[in-house]
Amino acid sequence: MTAATSILPAGLYATLPLWPLFGALLVGLWIALRVKPERAHWPVVLGVLVSAALAVTLFFDLQRQYAAAPETHAGGFVYSVYNWISLGQPASLEHNQWLAVNFYFDGLTGVMLLFVTVVSLMVVLYAVGYMRDHHGHPERGYERFFAFLGVFVFSMITLVLAGNFVLLYLGWELVGLCSYLLIGFYYGKPAAAAAAKKAFIVNRIGDFGFALGIFSLYWFLRPYVQPGENPLDYAVVFKYAQHLATAQIGGMSQATLVSLLLFCGAIGKSAQFPLHVWLPDAMEGPTPVSALIHAATMVTAGVYMVARCTPIFGLSPLALDVVLAVGMVGAVLTATMAMAQYDLKRILAYSTISQLAFMFVGLGCGVPDSAVFHVFTHAWFKALLFLGAGSVMHAMGGIIDARKFSGLRHVLPQTYAVMWVGCLALAGFPLLAGFWSKDEIVHAAFERHAAVGIIMLATAGLTAYYTFRMFFLCFHGPLRLPAEAGEHPHESTTMIRPLWVLAGGAVLAGYLGVSFGGPASESFLAIFRPHGLIHDFLHHSTIGHPEHGHGGLWLLYLSAGVALAGIALAWLRYGAAPVADPDARALGGLWRLWHAKYFVDEVYDALFVRPLRALGRLFFNTDNYGVDGVIWLVTAVPRGLGFALHYLQRGALQAYALSMVIGLVAILVLWSWWT
Amino acid sequence: MQDPVVFRVERILRSPWLIFGAGAVLAGALALALWLLFPLYKGLLADPFWFPILVMAIMLNLILSSTAICILAERKIAGFTQDRFGPNRVGFWGLLQPLADGLKFLLKEDIIPTQVDKPLFLLAPAMALIISLSGFAVIPWAGEVRWPWAPDTLVSTQVASLDIGVLYVLAVASLGVYGVVLAGYASNNKYAFYGGVRAAAQMISYELPLGLGLLCLLLTSGSLRLEEVVRQQAQSGMWYVFLHPLPFLLILVSSFAEANRVPFDLAEAEQELVGGFHTEYSSMKFALFFLAEYAHMITGSAVLVALFCGGWAPLPFSSWLADSTAWWALLIKLGAYLAKVAVCIGLFMLVRWTIPRFRFDQLMRIAWLSLVPVGIALVAGTATLTVLGLQRTWWACLGLNLVALLGMLWTAARSGRTVTGRQDDLPDIHVEPA
Amino acid sequence: MPILLILMLVLGAVGLFLALPGGRADLSRLGLLVLAIGAALLVAGLTQQLAGEPGQALFAGCSLVALLAALRVVTHRKPVYSALYFVLLVVAVSILLVRMQAEFVFGALLIVYAGAILVTYLFVIMLAQQARPAPYDTRSREPLWGCLAGFVLLTQVAAYVYRRPASEQAAVLPRVGGDAILNVATPLLTHYVVGLEIVGVLLLAALVGAIAIARRPAATADEGED
């Protein structure tokens, strides 16, 4: 399909990533020119706004195009900006393979961009209020923060729009970098610096696998591609992907190897089970960052990537099983960890990991469109929850521990309201966004295997429980405030406004995934059929169109019931926001295990960090005493000589000059005698 | 009570008839002498070799005598500015005042203080005058002329036609400091010494904007020959001041500083340094300094006119007389040149009596924080235009100047303080106990 | 010629030894006289070699002035005079350059040396002016060895210069045509453009360095010994 039928020229869509970057650069210029920091957010806000407008237009544009030609499954269009890296031999430049900077516009891109840009816009607007003190003065580094945000949005859009794996990798690394910069935004705080470092290093481990995956993809596909085709371009990869299923390497199919390597990257970026440790620590960053990067956008990159690579993953049942297993384990583990935390943002962080694991379960069950749908809905309410937590934190003077306060509904009524919506959506309360998408994944899990389905259903129940545990602890019960909150804690209007928009998203986003109609006689829910617009839309993208029927109504009722049960249980145990945690007493050792996050960090410390540090010390000592000692011995000779000769130096400049002149003259005389 | 004899003499001297009559008689006598002696120097005129020497002689005399007129003009302008008459006692309208001044200088006692460094003390005024006069050598007074007595040759009304004309001007200007510095040093007087030191710092500083402004012009003209620069302007009618107003201002300001004129006459600031570098000088040696200052001013004006105001070109935006080599054209061109120089000198004098003197740190700030950056920006911009081939396109040049001006104003507005700085910006003075 | 040359060099070396500060005043004056005579003879001899070329008188005069000025730079007891004689030297050398049709270098030399560098020297000399002649200006260090080294160096150079038979030396050259500026600018901006850039960087570095040095506060000024 060509861009000729689109509303806006394709070239304009291709500028999507650039606006926030311009904004960020402009902020940099402002910093250099020392423009007042109070206004430094404007370039980025405008840049993201333009991008969001373009993304929304793009979404409906693509949807219109697909609706116009439902039979063409080759989705969207590709816009090649310029040739970037030559892959061929320099000698044969004419039939060279060029790695282009090309952008891939299809259903998946459209959905991703829609929430990435709009949520980013909300977060940026929120940050305008958040990054200020109580008097409205911007805090230190305000401009830097917005510049980073701009670069981040640029990177994320690049990642999503990338039309080949190298550009994808570029965006992938750029978001990693931005995450590093933003987590470490308060670099003066040791915890923040350490968290930034941790996030970066853990991500590097995943990215190493990801890079290997890209290399092997290139290596495996090179024999098949025709001249002029770029072996890393999505279209080319998916065209020849079939070859990977048959070719064997090391006892498995090439498709399996590639998928597993690529999945490493996804594990790192989306903080899945073995590499999940960075995400909770990343909460050291400013809350808008947590909302933007660690809930709504960056961490979804892994899901996006696996969804994008469905044509490869689909070729390898083993890889899909691994994805499913990792997702399941992660979902359960992190949900249980979330149950035993008090730090508001950490609970949300674990919840994010758990929800991402849900998406991976969806991917592993072969329903990438459901997974992407969950990404889409999740972005709205998780951003909402994080920003709500940020609002609490802002009002409480930086205190985020749920034990230190309660009954905040009296002082933060608007936050309370939006948090209600967010929590309900996360818990899977019927008819809200989370309900629809989660239900689809649970349904796919049941189709896969009953056990998987039950586990996911149970996890959904846990989700509802811990979400409302947190909620009640904060907002219900008697009003208790920490000392840091000051006299009159209040919520900022600038911050609340974006929250309402996101709350709207949390309510309504799910309806993009359902279609109305159906026999009204059956029941109330039957008028909604899952697999609505967004699924049709995604079917046209490179995800392909997985075969699955729509969920039975019984499952909708069941999951609604589980969610309500979780909420009710939380109300019973925490509705009064007790000071002593009833769970801690009831569960005992298990609770402590959860509270300690299964000792994963400690295990890593013992397994990797300490041996490496010991090795480093060994090397250091070898270098410091062994190698340097030898060098010291070598230097001792000239030093001794110098000590012996230094009596020749009188220090008088002209004496040196005279001796130089005499030497020169002597050489001249000798030379003239010689010749 | 006035002596009646003196009164009578004064009345006679003040009569316009006497002045103009004597002038007419002198001029007639000169013309008669020239006419009568024509056979004697006819041979010389036919040989173009003598022409530069003739030009040198005529112009040197013209300039040296016009300094006298300049002094009168200066005092008249001062009077005009301060709403008084100025000299009006000696001769009609004070026209004989220069004669009286010169006589006064000659007749005063010539004092050489005992503790001075005598050779340098004597050398300094001579050096000042010589250097300020040597700039004349390259000024193309009236273009080329077909000499009536040697019709086959085109001669240039220029003492020396150098490939490096502008460079020569710059070199001579850069030597101009020695007179002042030596006077200051040799006088063995604290005030004079301060004057000399100030002059040295000032001249070095202001040579930079001068050079930068000249560079802009040279990039445009593409030639260092002054006569070539003038010819270009005369033929296109587009004087370079219209293309490069900012470099023109740059050079104008710098030549104020180089000539040690108000508002840059820190070297002889009466209020601070008694008389500055010439405190110890008297009589004719002082007059030489005086003369040197005016000669410097005239040279500077002449160079400025040649470079920016079309030199001998009589009219702007027209190429009238640009290619004419007739003898009558020569007279018109010379007249135009001298008129422009006169206007320029008038400007110098008006500025002197209008603008107060800068403080020394202000002077330095103007040079280093304002003129030099602007000059560098202009040179870079003009170089870019030259590369683009736009260096003689009026809109490009004026656009560049406008951009530079706006940049300057914007920076000034942003910094929120005057370029010359405030009293608060001065470093604290620590006076150590003796 | 070489014998005469060496004789004059000997004369010059002795004169210089006498004239350098530190000795008796009358001997110093004698030394200067000897030096002047030697320089005049030498220049006369050198000028003879320019036979057939125009501007011999210019060469003779300028080189004599240059040499005498250089001698006074080295021997004068007052730094101000040294600097002024150096100005004279620069002017003389630059006129010699004009004679060799190096007009641009002439201008550059005058502007940079006489106009900028020497003024700065004068400035510094004035700043560091002493009430009485400083002891270090009235005595010189190792004048004998210095003069001897200079003398031997000169004899070697002269011997090498005059080793070439006169017939091999190039004949009188015609005036070089073309614009003086273009002649220099063309190789400078084409062949030597990298060098030009490097020199620009060097100047910038020197500028930065000079400012960095000069800006250092004079906090240690009171540590001066006397």
Next chain:
Amino acid sequence: MLAAHLLVGALLFALGLVGFVTRRNLIIIFLCTEMMFQGIILNLVAFGRYPLEGPPTFDGQVFSLFLIAVAAAEAALGLALVVLLYRHRGTLDAGAWTTLRDE
């Protein structure tokens, strides 16, 4: 001719050298280095004007321009150092600075 100019240049250079070695005043020492530069410039230009073979070239003039630039750099730095040293000790005697340490 070449030889005459070379000799004048050599004389200037040698005088500068002698002055550099014998005079004690730091400023004069610097002046003497500048004098050596003068001799070299003279030589370079002479070599260009009277080449041993072929037509006159302008490379010597180019080099002398480089030399002038170097001399300017040297003068700027050297004089700045001299001023600094003078501020420290109040003397221009080169012999006053026999150690490179800042005491």
